[in-house]
Amino acid sequence: MKSVTVYDIAREANVSVATVSRVLNNTAPVKASTRERILGLIQKHQFQPNALARSLIKKETGMIGIILPDITNPFFPEVLAGLEQEARNNGYTFFLCDTGSSNQDIKAQYQRESQYLNILMEKQVDGIIMIGGRIDLARCSKEMAKEVAEVNKRLPVVLINGNLPGAKFHRVIIDEVAGGVLATEHLIGLGHKDIAFVGGYKQMSNTVQRLEGYTKAMQQAGLPIREDWIITGGFTVEAGKVFMNELLSTEGARPTAIVCANDLSAIGAIKSAVKHGLRVPEDMSIIGFDDIPLAANVIPELTTISLKCLELGRTAAHILHQLIGKNSIDTLTVLQPELVVRESTAPLSVNVIKMADYLSSQG
Amino acid sequence: MKSVTVYDIAREANVSVATVSRVLNNTAPVKASTRERILGLIQKHQFQPNALARSLIKKETGMIGIILPDITNPFFPEVLAGLEQEARNNGYTFFLCDTGSSNQDIKAQYQRESQYLNILMEKQVDGIIMIGGRIDLARCSKEMAKEVAEVNKRLPVVLINGNLPGAKFHRVIIDEVAGGVLATEHLIGLGHKDIAFVGGYKQMSNTVQRLEGYTKAMQQAGLPIREDWIITGGFTVEAGKVFMNELLSTEGARPTAIVCANDLSAIGAIKSAVKHGLRVPEDMSIIGFDDIPLAANVIPELTTISLKCLELGRTAAHILHQLIGKNSIDTLTVLQPELVVRESTAPLSVNVIKMADYLSSQG
DNA sequence: CTGAAAGCGCTAACAT
């Protein structure tokens, strides 16, 4: 089925294609009567201008690509929602490029990132947003970083919550260290002294930074840091369970509170604690990181550090839009995290009281 | 910055653009030596063919659009992951079109659907997948349905878990009625007789069908259906809480088990039950619907009906690919739901025993 | 095996 073009409309309206184009784009005055006639024909034929042809000549597509590691991780849809919200108003459409980290093979994931980077360039997107994946690496290889730098020479790239060595990128990040401090100080303020840190990956900068915040707060409070109470190796619920099991199965002192590297691992930690017969928060305080929607919906509701996903997304979209419009804009935007107190943390004193109750009942 | 084109490569290689195109597409034999030369230049200049120009002439873009109501609802990312998995291998890229139902205004949402439908056509996507939104309506307006039908005349559309009146669409669905039966029979098999149905919207076909399954199973078991134990009005956690509160705050008999229209409302129901001092599943069995990843991670883990999101996505992508390739394929694909038993449901007898314990402890 | 030339559908000078 032959699709209708500006020529078809022009012919039937007895005008030139230029005139049709003019009414299509409001790019020059057109006599009201002819404009009506053309509009009528457009309506009649359900004519829709071919965006490819238009973009080919205008050198802008109104498309932006977003590369992320796993759409199934609730953190990302949240950021995406922020992006869409902001970008929709500016007439952009999104290419979603999920590099599918869920299928473990990390090599394949980075490869897919490279692949998508190329595809997006070929498709002539106006800009690219990256989140997760290689930009989260504490030490990203020179080649992988350079690849992105090359892309960035040709079109605007903005990094969310990450960075790459060897070049300056536009990026919007959350102050992770501050988040770590916030979480730990909350626990300390509750009277806890025996605080563990659990989850994340030591190779990832977010984990390193959150851990740095934890360390900072502990030291500032004059509290000791036990290396065996710092356990990393994953961001999943499953990982959280494993770490907590480890913490609880060793003999000797146990922490009374846990800072988790993210909400998912916090949920795992809670599940494990409950399985071990502990009550959260009465016997054990647990704080997460991210504030995914789920955090407010688990039982008990998770106390956590909000990364302001929506704002992260909106800001990134805003910056990219400015970049595309060739407006100058700050290279770095830092958002401050926020403590969200819910039900999974409680004063240490509660423990003490409970313990006293317990002892007297055994009387 | 002038981007390099086939002409630049051709000139420098002392060949015609045709030859460059040929090595780019492997569309005709090229002398090994010239091929090497061209490949070298491509490498040297980091040349990337402009996909817009190519698509303009080939009339295919390798882009497919996916229209969904809310990426923030964990059900959709799951389906998306399935889509990506399948479509990536076939060289497709995705336009993500989130119509943002989260901003309540339902009218605006349908408008945005129409808008995206147009944008996608202008961008010349090879096909469109729709999920949620108007296609979930039990009675969608003629105009809104026709709009999609018109699109479907121009390019392949596949509907996931929905339908539209007045035209036959390719679609892949889950047998919702069977799901409702499955959930209810599970509860009945556990000895429950007083079973409520909670959540969803009466205007939506999925709710109607799940409810139909519930009714069917209840009748088949000879159990009475109480109209005041069927409460609809939302799919969110918040809605689930409200409905459960309603159920628990009325005097008189209470149900001992609840079929929820989806996992989110089931979680809300659990939270409310717990707040009311009930234990799940000991005092109250609750079953969800969807099997979002979260379902396995709440406490207690949710017994639910799996809608096989991943498979839904993969199948839809497969069908769309066939359609794009002009291969014939069944109009309707029905997937069977699956009962996933976890921790939120238990035999009624447990209740009875507990009750007995309680009474005897009261001396 | 390779080149010349005709478009794909649209926009944008440049004329009129």
Next chain:
DNA sequence: ATGTTAGCGCTTTCAG
């Protein structure tokens, strides 16, 4: 206010 024409960057006959 409107028409003519030259491309945007690529693929694809049709010749050779």
